[in-house]
Every structure is written in structure tokens, then in C-alpha cells.
Amino acid sequence: DCAVNGSLTFTFDDGPTSITPQILDILKAYNVSGTFFVTAQNLEDPTYAGYARRAVQEGHVVGAHTYFHKDMTTLTDEQLFADLTLAHIAISTATGVAPKLFRSPYGNYNKRTLAVVQV
Numbered sequence: 001d002c003a004v005n006g007s008l009t010f011t012f013d014d015g016p017t018s019i020t021p022q023i024l025d026i027l028k029a030y031n032v033s034g035t036f037f038v039t040a041q042n043l044e045d046p047t048y049a050g051y052a053r054r055a056v057q058e059g060h061v062v063g064a065h066t067y068f069h070k071d072m073t074t075l076t077d078e079q080l081f082a083d084l085t086l087a088h089i090a091i092s093t094a095t096g097v098a099p100k101l102f103r104s105p106y107g108n109y110n111k112r113t114l115a116v117v118q119v
Helices: 020-029 040-044 046-057 077-095 111-117
Strands: 010-015 034-038 061-064
Touching: 010 020, 010 046, 020 034, 020 046, 034 040, 034 046, 040 046, 040 077, 046 061, 046 077, 061 077, 077 111
Parallel strands: 010 034, 034 061
Antiparallel strands: none
16 A cells, blocks of 8 residues: 555566566565556467456556557557557456556656546
8 A cells, every 4th residue: 555654566567478477476475466567468368368367366456558568659649549448458358357557658658648548
């Protein structure tokens, strides 16, 4: 709970990947939770979709990190909206939970991309 003074949050980007199970095992061993910002295209692999599902089942948060992991500032509004929609559908389908958090790839964003994300 980040509202608690002195706490911290573990976040992981660009997954799930082949090391996600080890990360989940370590978090479980220490009874801590994390937030996984998923590149949703990875969920096309059923194994990786299972890792995302496992993360949710073990109490972690899964957020969106787009579908294709492209620099949002280089996309048109239509491309960005389509990417975010695909990511939302893929994450919801794989985990049973709609993502409520979003992190832009490479940390790149601007006023225009923020406006599209907030739609």
C-alpha cells in the first residue's frame, strides 16, 4: 500500500517473459506484491498469458503497457487508440481483470497522447 509512509512498490515492464515465473516465486516467498505493466502482444503466447493470469491470482496488479510497445508519441491518435484498445481486450481476456493502470513505453508521452489515453 503506497499510501503507507515508508512503503515502496515493485513494478515490472515489458512482460510477461520467460523470467516472470521466477519473479512471481520471489515475490511470493517474501509475501510482497508487485505491479506488472504488460506488453499485451506477449499474451498471444498461451504460456505468457498464463503468467499474467497467475500474477492476478496471486494478488498482483496487471496494468497496460500498450499492445505493440511502440513510442506513443510517434503514433496517430487512431493508431494509439487502436493499440490501447487491443491491449485492454488482451489483458482482460488473459487475466479476467480489466487493467486500470497504464505506463507508456519508454516513458514517452505528451499532451496529445495523454488526451487519447484518458478517453
